[in-house]
Amino acid sequence: MNAQEMPTRYDATQKESHWYACWEEAGLFSPDPNPEKPRFTITIPPPNLTGSLHMGHALCYPIQDMIGRFERLRGKSVLILPGQDHAGIATQTVVDKQLRKEGSSALQLGRDAFIERVWDWRRESGDTILRQFRALGCAFDWSRSRFTLDEHYADAVLRVFIDWYERGLIFRGKRVVNWDPILKTNVSDIETERKAAKGKLYHVRYRFADGTGEIIIATTRPETILADVAVAVHPSDERYKDIIGRKLIVPLVNREVPLIADMYPDPEFGTGAVKITPAHDANDYEVGVRHQLAMPVILDESARINLDEVRPVPEALESLQGLDRFRARDAVVEMLEAADLLVRTEDHDVQLVISDRSKEIIEPLLSEQWFVDQAALAKPVIEAVRNGEITFTPDRYTKLLLDWLENIRPWNISRQLWWGHRVPIYTTESGRQIAALNPEDAARRAAPERVISQDPDVLDTWFSSGLWPFATLGWPDETPDLQNYYPTDVLVTDRNIINLWVARMLMMGYDQAGAKPFSHVVIHATVLRRDGARMSKSLGTGIDPMDVIEKFGADALRWALLGQSGQNQELRYLEEKPEEARNFANKIWNATRFVLMNVAEMPPEPRDLNPVDRWLLSRLAETETTVRTAYEQYDPQTACQTLYRFFWNDLCDWYIEVSKSRLADESTRQTPQWVLLTAIEAFLVMLHPVMPHLTEELYAYLPLPEKSPFIMSHRWPTIPETWHDRDAHAEIERVFEITRALRALRASVDLPAGTKIPLAGFTGELGENGSIVSSQAWVETLQAGRPEGKVVSTHAAGVDLYILLDGLVDVEKQRIRIERDLAKLADERAKLEKRLNDPQFVERAKPEVIERDRAAKAELDAKQARLEDRARLFSEA
């Protein structure tokens, strides 16, 4: 197709899928096998199996694609490895919901059938999101796509477990965990959210066993009285100092418990005395451990009362058995009131902990779980981060990670689910626990004993995703990929999972793979709506990126998001942004089309460049430096802004306009042809990481003598030192400033742009650039000197400009304008004068600053004189 056949509008949707297919067919998504090339690797954050594309993805993955494409242009062999996370709890919930709709349930199906069902579901719809990444233009190596439940990957997960178990880093223990009574599993802190709510604070009487008095205790959860094992006070609390160790009677239950001293109670709060319920509160649990207290549990896995562990209890309490925790609370309060044990009830703000998945209130519950002691694992990571071996963009997140690592706590890795990596612990006849890769391995290790069961729990999803950067490359086998691509280079992710995921990969990388998993972590912004609210699918406040792609193209969406993505922690998405981006793409399309209409083939490099040519090349050189640095620093916003200005303001608004006359003339066209093609080629290459499809499409049209098969496999532009031409740059910027002043002058006397004015004059130095000024300001004749007759004038960059007024001018309008301008000028002048008259300023400020102010002052004086002239002119009229 030639330029004449190019439509005046760029149709993104058609071209984008076309080019994606071309790249894939050409094998460009796999790393270049050339061993000479330096490697560059990213393993993408594997999206959840249940995920569908949202705006956060539309930012996160294009950032990685942008980095990858940039590094590829710079001559590296790039691997971006995609894949998916099985996302235990999220996926299990989704499939269970489907089953319920069908009138079945996970429980009914049973473990094996349920897992089979999830696999079915995965095969059916599981990789929708990966297909959507293609629509975004992401150049990921699909041939290496991995899933955290792939056989080989799962093996790697179990090996880590076994290794840590054998080294004593994994242990089994009872802790208070976040129990979800609907899903009947414990969940991690990240899978919960806190919500402020109105609650009640109940003040309850605890009488001394010897009948000598009582202590009042405040609690928000009176039902847990059933599991009370002590009352605690602060050791320094004068009110209780002398009675520590005495026995109290737990109300209703009538159990004797001790009054103990512990640092936990805050003497300022309530009465300073706290009831201790170790099985149902994390703090109380700590107290319980310190004082070796019993820890009876009085709620079952559905958070219903179960008195088994506290029996015998008074007859009256038996009615509570099987009650839901909240109904039990009401019942207990009633009983307390009836027994005159409730002193008073007051309103109290409480923090509810809600499970993300079920939206149910979390029950802190003592249960037996597997834990990883992370302290030793964190050590090398802390050191590496401190040494700067691992760096963050933005830098502020370094501290976030360090703070967490330095206060690290045991990691609860077991979940009461079916979908995931099953805990590889087997129990033998004699009750011995064995860690093994699979049942056969377990049998072998158990011999001569027999294995009778495997732990039913599965591992926390983060345990397996922690291995992502190396298990995806074949670890623990010493595969060529592992050798070639590990350690990876950059990790791009959301700040919410710095501790949960990034920290785990670092720990596992150092400990298991023997080296850091990546050197640099890029934390991208959270995409919000215009009003700053979250985009939420459940609330219907999200915008589907696929809709935007369909309407404006992936390039437009990428530009809209990347162009707003700097060091900020939020990014407000505006519907008009992709449209603006589409317009920019269209501008590029048409400017290129114009060039192609004027250039049939690339002329040889010219020797005689005009100042304008040299100016454009110097702008190109500046742009290259800024854009390259911006990409290197993961700053898409600056890259986009710089590219936009260069293309629209410099290339289109000025260079193309100025060059039109030379292009029309056969004897002068070669130089601008060469400059234009050179600039457009370089520009397209630099833009390619952000707008891969458009640039590929346009590159295909360029009549270049030596062309790469694809712009994607092009080289980053090489800028000769001579293009950094400061003189030409300054000269031409000055000419443009003068041109703009003349345009403004003609507009100020209501001469519309485009209609030629017959005669204008100038005094001052213009060199050979007069023709630029006259053509760009639409002047028939631009002569040296002030024309005779009625003229209006202006000044710019050392040149006075005059327009001969010919015909009628709206005098009244002019008067108003002049008055306004004079008033404004007086303000500016006063400010400047005040400063220049300040002896301290003149004495202490840098000379160049003073000089600039003096020049500005002189300029204002001249401007004032001109305005006064003009005022006189119109009063004469």
Add this chain to the structure above:
RNA sequence: GGGCGGUUAGCUCAGCGGUAGAGCACUUCGUUCACACCGAAGGGGUCACAGGUUCAAAUCCUGUACCGCCCACCA
């Protein structure tokens, strides 16, 4: 309770020690042969507030307010 961001033109954001910037929106003008998804010229801001440092502060320091995020065990 602690930490981290943010507060600049109607909107979204750059700027981070020397006379306030961009895009969009707005006003006026324009069928100039690449583009009206365009071009030209304009209007619009006491840079949240209060102190301080400095010849000079949107920019540095201190404090306050509001918005947002994260961490934390207040019954």
